[in-house]
Amino acid sequence: MSETASLKPNKFPPDVLARIAPDVLLQKYLQIGLRPSLRKFDEFRPVAISRAGVGRYEASEQNGDINGVGSVLGSSIVKSGKTTAICLISGAIVEDDHELINDYRTKLEKDIIDSETHTDSKNASVYTEVEISRGGSGPPNEEEIAISHRLYETIYHSGLIDRDALKIQLGYKGSEQLEQDFLPHTSYSFVLYATIQVFSRAGPVYDLCYGALVSALRQTRLPAVYIAEKRTEVGVRRVRIEEYDLVCEAEKNEPLRLNENKLAWSSTFGLVELDRDVPHDEDKMEIDTEGKILLAELEGEAEEDINTRITVSSNGSTLSGLSVYGAAGVTKDDLRKAFDLASRHSQYVLNSGGMEM
Amino acid sequence: MVRDYDISNNEKQFVLAALEQNIRLDGRKLLQMRDVHISVSRDEYGYAEVSLGKTKVACRVTAEITKPYEDRPFDGIFQISTDISPICSPFFESGLTTGSKQSNDEILISRLIEKAVRRSGALDLESLCIIAGSKCWAVRADLQFLNYDGNFIDISSIAVMVALLHFRKPDMEIDGNNVILFDEDQRNPVPLSILHIPLCFTFQFYNPNDDEENIKGNLNNELILLDANLLEERLSLGSMTLTINKNKELCQMVKCGGLNIDASMIMNCCQHASNLVDDLTRKINDVIKKDSELRKNPVEKELQVVNQRET
Amino acid sequence: MSIIVDNDPLDQVDGSASFEFGATKVMSSVTGPIESARPRNELPTKAYLDINIRPSSGVPSTRETLLEHKLGQLLPAVINLDQYPRQTIQIAVQVLKNGEPKDYTARQLVAIINSVFVALINSGISLKSSFMATCCSINTKGEIKTSPTSSDLANSVSHFVVVYSIKDQQVDNLLFCDGLGTFKQKQLFDVLDHAASEIHLSFQHIRQVISSHVSHNYIWKA
Numbered sequence: 001m002s003e004t005a006s007l008k009p010n011k012f013p014p015d016v017l018a019r020i021a022p023d024v025l026l027q028k029y030l031q032i033g034l035r036p037s038l039r040k041f042d043e044f045r046p047v048a049i050s051r052a053g054v055g056r057y058e059a060s061e062q063n064g065d066i067n068g069v070g071s072v073l074g075s076s077i078v079k080s081g082k083t084t085a086i087c088l089i090s091g092a093i094v095e096d097d098h099e100l101i102n103d104y105r106t107k108l109e110k111d112i113i114d115s116e117t118h119t120d121s122k123n124a125s126v127y128t129e130v131e132i133s134r135g136g137s138g139p140p141n142e143e144e145i146a147i148s149h150r151l152y153e154t155i156y157h158s159g160l161i162d163r164d165a166l167k168i169q170l171g172y173k174g175s176e177q178l179e180q181d182f183l184p185h186t187s188y189s190f191v192l193y194a195t196i197q198v199f200s201r202a203g204p205v206y207d208l209c210y211g212a213l214v215s216a217l218r219q220t221r222l223p224a225v226y227i228a229e230k231r232t233e234v235g236v237r238r239v240r241i242e243e244y245d246l247v248c249e250a251e252k253n254e255p256l257r258l259n260e261n262k263l264a265w266s267s268t269f270g271l272v273e274l275d276r277d278v279p280h281d282e283d284k285m286e287i288d289t290e291g292k293i294l295l296a297e298l299e300g301e302a303e304e305d306i307n308t309r310i311t312v313s314s315n316g317s318t319l320s321g322l323s324v325y326g327a328a329g330v331t332k333d334d335l336r337k338a339f340d341l342a343s344r345h346s347q348y349v350l351n352s353g354g355m356e357m
Numbered sequence: 358m359v360r361d362y363d364i365s366n367n368e369k370q371f372v373l374a375a376l377e378q379n380i381r382l383d384g385r386k387l388l389q390m391r392d393v394h395i396s397v398s399r400d401e402y403g404y405a406e407v408s409l410g411k412t413k414v415a416c417r418v419t420a421e422i423t424k425p426y427e428d429r430p431f432d433g434i435f436q437i438s439t440d441i442s443p444i445c446s447p448f449f450e451s452g453l454t455t456g457s458k459q460s461n462d463e464i465l466i467s468r469l470i471e472k473a474v475r476r477s478g479a480l481d482l483e484s485l486c487i488i489a490g491s492k493c494w495a496v497r498a499d500l501q502f503l504n505y506d507g508n509f510i511d512i513s514s515i516a517v518m519v520a521l522l523h524f525r526k527p528d529m530e531i532d533g534n535n536v537i538l539f540d541e542d543q544r545n546p547v548p549l550s551i552l553h554i555p556l557c558f559t560f561q562f563y564n565p566n567d568d569e570e571n572i573k574g575n576l577n578n579e580l581i582l583l584d585a586n587l588l589e590e591r592l593s594l595g596s597m598t599l600t601i602n603k604n605k606e607l608c609q610m611v612k613c614g615g616l617n618i619d620a621s622m623i624m625n626c627c628q629h630a631s632n633l634v635d636d637l638t639r640k641i642n643d644v645i646k647k648d649s650e651l652r653k654n655p656v657e658k659e660l661q662v663v664n665q666r667e668t
Numbered sequence: 669m670s671i672i673v674d675n676d677p678l679d680q681v682d683g684s685a686s687f688e689f690g691a692t693k694v695m696s697s698v699t700g701p702i703e704s705a706r707p708r709n710e711l712p713t714k715a716y717l718d719i720n721i722r723p724s725s726g727v728p729s730t731r732e733t734l735l736e737h738k739l740g741q742l743l744p745a746v747i748n749l750d751q752y753p754r755q756t757i758q759i760a761v762q763v764l765k766n767g768e769p770k771d772y773t774a775r776q777l778v779a780i781i782n783s784v785f786v787a788l789i790n791s792g793i794s795l796k797s798s799f800m801a802t803c804c805s806i807n808t809k810g811e812i813k814t815s816p817t818s819s820d821l822a823n824s825v826s827h828f829v830v831v832y833s834i835k836d837q838q839v840d841n842l843l844f845c846d847g848l849g850t851f852k853q854k855q856l857f858d859v860l861d862h863a864a865s866e867i868h869l870s871f872q873h874i875r876q877v878i879s880s881h882v883s884h885n886y887i888w889k890a
Contacts, residue, residue: 146737149730156771157826157848262850307744319856322828322847325738327745327796329833329841332857339853400691404765411679415764419725442722444760446680447699499725501762503695504678 015301022305027275029302030293036302044267044297044345045081049215052077052086057221057253073192074220074256078212081299084199087212089126089220091190093168093246124163125156126192126217130209133199147206150323151194151213154313158262158320160217165257166190170246171226188246190222192256203299206311210266211349218263220256223248264313264320265346269338270295270306271328292328294337296345310338316347364591372592376580377565383410383586388629390511390584393637395519395644399651402546403524407516410586411506413445416516417499418524422536425486425493433485434495435475437517439467445505469611470500470513473557473600477608480521481550487529487536494526496549507586510598514557515641522645524549553602554638555609558630561585561593562616577619581626597626603638605631671873673783675881676790681760683791687783690817691767694779698791700757715752717743721761721780735773739780742831742844748794757793759784768818774803775821777829777846782874789878798834799843800874802866803827804859806851812858814866826851830863834871839864 017025052075074089128151168188228245308326391410398404403418441449485494525546528539563580595615600608678684681697709716719736768775781801805816805824826849833840
């Protein structure tokens, strides 16, 4: 008697199948009109934005006095679903000179400058470092670096921060402005740094980081700066070096000026083609889409397998920053649909009071 | 490193046997260099592509204003960076691989170039000073290795020197503590002050006899090769790099271990290199001269601020 | 836009190409499929893309990492990665001339993508489709400029890198689009149309370069 070899169908629970065959699981869900995350196709996760309360000029929770110490100038906590991003903005002071001279255009002879060919680069940005906590330490991986630099690039080109907004107006200790004669030859500017930490990530985190960064910038306060002392040192071989001690006030500060109309919120969509070949149960609910489905805010292993993505920052009417990639062939209709959803979502988030804090 | 360039025994013996009969695979004489081809960028300053046979490198020189080092307030800053990327050969691994053979090669090359060009004072650092102690030019030469067929050192020294000679920094004026830079359209940019052109020549050594003859014997029939290609370089038993300029001054001599070579043979190498340096220097100067003539329009020639100088 | 393509200039790698348009020049090389250098890079179902981009001056920074990341987003859509399981395809890119202000990477990305395309063809790696990139900028007056120069970019409000796949010499699908700055939806769609027609024109040239290279390589057959 010979035994007949028979193939038994293997059965996996969804979370296991999501790891070994994410595409199959995703198609299974979509066939019956559901997403693995159980949200609607165009449903975003709820967003909650709050202060972190650790800033130098933020009121502490116990007595309402401002902290007055520390190097954090602005902060925010953004929660979306299970994922949390904490953003801290800190700053440093640099001499303008070295940076600006190398941007040759700024120091050209005034009368020869012809405004057609020489426009000053007016934009500034914030140097960002993103850390996605994954239970261990180490140098930032490619994803973190790419998100960090993309944030820098997007903020820079969107024109959210003017270079002038970071210029330092030196004063005496107290209130008055310095007279022209006492001003040092060099001018100073702030440089902003942002550290964003992401906890228990699920899905792409760029949107969350962008949101956290913008929210933190919105309530960043720059300290007033005065000159404590002027020192002229004779350095090596009798070279005179003028140095100034700059001190940041503990209480006096003013908010960072942002171009409010450039404030935006970013949304990521996945575009997936419905595979008609995947066998599905006839009696189950059938959805009527013409092949391609746009999913808002991907989450979970099955959804993250979608590698056609659209990321767009919008303030409701204008777009600022866009990234589209993938093999599925994104059409203008897909883009239009994504932009509509993104602008509605960003209007909701930007105006719902969540950002006002 | 997983991958390496393997040479079969047959190939090895063939090449060595040919060398003993004064024949190289590419038909050159033992002490003959490959043809040097130099091209410089027409639309910008400080960019040169040099090829030596199949070996090819590009060099870009850039300059910006920074604060000088505290202990050298009167000097500008000059940096040469050499990074070998996998573009020139998949045997060079990307990223940081400290301790591996490739990164040792890389360090060796960059140290040699650094000594040949920077330490020999080819670029006048004092002329880069703008305001003592607070502002100076920082000149940076980035070497980009594109194709590897041996002898990176010699070609790098040519590329760096051509790019330095080709480079112009924007003209400027000092107004109190302020520096005003002029655009290319407003005033002609000025060349760097190059004091001399040191060029490297690398010799490879081979031993047709056994080790004992090399150490004890008086035959001195070790083979000496100039400008080895990749295959020859891999088979070499020792190498020596000479850096020499047009004035027949020896700027650097490096022979780290390897085959023992008679001192008189090294003298011959020096003699040979000093014969070659004239031709090569002339070639470099011709390229630079041709380029600056192409850039000049006749009106500007009359209004030239900087006097022409021979380098 | 005058394009200069140098086909297979390097001989230590499987395929290479340099792409020059205007003041921007990039050299790319492709080696593969080769054995993965690290076990971590051996993916069981597809090839690992080892992308390495080096700037024209200075050391690679986060800027280059982002460019590598963008290239890594585009390439899986055009390379048949599942044909080379457990292996590595090494792509090394050297930017030779920037041709744009220091905070911009649009022109470089275009040159990188196009040179990598020709290098991939030369290396014989299996591709799903041809593709080509171009860039556009929109200035303060709302005018669209294809292949903007350095000063066009400096004076622009927004700029875009657009990649289309090409099928039967016709522009097919949008594979990649990267936009920075502020713009309206309609402007973006205009940009896409401009880019598509630009790519349609320029690809003829690239095609010619590739076909003459191939016929030169097969000269022994004639």
